[in-house]
Amino acid sequence: MKPTRRQFLGTVAASSLTFAARGAAAAPRLRVAVIGHTGRGDYGHGLDTMWEKLPETELMAVADADAKGLATAQQKLKVQKGFADYRKMLAEVRPDIVAIGMRHADQHLDVALAVAASGARGIYIEKPFCRTPAEADEIVAACEKHNVKLAVAHRNRWHPVLPAIDKLVKDGAIGRLLELRARGKEDPRGGSLDLWVLGSHLLNLVCYFGGQPLGCSATVLQAGKPVTRADVKDGAEGLGPLAGNEVHARYDMERGFPAYFDSVAGAGDRAAGFGLQLVGTKGIIDLRVDQEPVAHYLAGNPHRPVKEPRAWRVISSAGIGQPEPKTDEVKGVMAHLVSGRDLLAAIRENRQPLCSARDGRTTVEMIAAVFESHRQNCQRVAFPLTVRDNPLTRL
DSSP states (O other): OOOOHHHHHHHHHHHHHHIIIIIHHHSOOEEEEEEEBTTTTBTTTTTTTGGGGOTTEEEEEEEESSHHHHHHHHHHHTOSEEESSHHHHHHHHOOSEEEEOOOOGGGHHHHHHHHHHTTOSEEEEOSSOOSSHHHHHHHHHHHHHHTOEEEEOOGGGGOTHHHHHHHHHHTTTTSSEEEEEEEOOOSTTTTHHHHHHTHHHHHHHHHHHHOSEEEEEEEEEETTEEOOGGGOEEOGGGOOEEOOSEEEEEEEETTSSEEEEEEETTOOOTTTOOEEEEEESSEEEEEETTOSSOEEEEESOTTSOOSSOOOOEEEETTEETOOOSOHHHHHHHHTTHHHHHHHHHHHHHTOOOSSBHHHHHHHHHHHHHHHHHHHTTTOOEESSOSOOSOGGGGO
16 A cells, blocks of 8 residues: 555654664765855755755755855855856766755746756755746656655654644544634734745645645735735745735635635734644644644633633643653754655655655645735635736736
8 A cells, every 4th residue: 555645754754763873874975065045045944054964965065156155155064166156066066966045936946947957866945945836837847857856845844743643633632623724923024925934834734734725715915905916016035026914815625624824914923933723623733833842732622711721731742741752853853854864765765755846836836826816806716726927917
């Protein structure tokens, strides 16, 4: 029987740690090159330094179009080979794996296509994956044509607590699962920028729990009024046309319950961060992305006020209220080590990484669907989207 994608979560960590212990010594190390751009997204959240902690790999070179940034990166990564032009690096170094680290998404398409055609075997890419479903289509096609395994750095997708949450839901700990509710960080970037930069993490988890999206209805506001063509500007972080400091979206999910994403600029709590809740008839499970402990459980019907106090309890990979037995693995998730090793295993086993190019495309399409629904007067739009470019350009 073919294993499900969820079963990978239970085996990725064990297999990767086993490989680290014995496979690294037996197999030749894979050659890694890093591409960043100082001042234009830099190197993401550690996508350059993660390889120093993976003995299965060897850092060979770095490319950065900023001369000062390149010199700094070479020193930090302790590599002799530095290139202003990543294409020259790809041709000369011929790496097995390339980390596309810069956060500015407008650079991802061209770089990913060049890497896929270069003979590389794997790509680890910062989020947001790219700017439009059309760009995602190109990257997916290129990777499949050249048999390149691409993993998107939604690192929480590899967290060992996710199978524990699956079991709690299956065992009825929260009763019937009614809905998923995600909110962005809702800092000054709240709204559309929050949807892209932080919401991409959350939407990826929405698909983990809910399956594929079937439809989306949404509205996008600027200062409390529906966004119009006059509100569309060139967005930050290379995202292209963008508008709106308030987003409200509803997704129909494959597993039969809805998922919601909301973000309002300035409405967030910095201490709370951003996250996702699984709301059931008998309780709530809360995920705080990139925080530890990452998950908490609250028993009781969320829609029924009671006199007795209710307390949130920590969920670890061992269950509710249990100490975390996989502390090293959790640290490895935050440092991209578990996802990095999953990419290495995907290359060896000729399978897709847990968070693949197709998964990245789904996330991008879910974001684009928000703007397409808004463009159609908040009507429901179905997946896959017919409009593959940026819907805000059609307002």
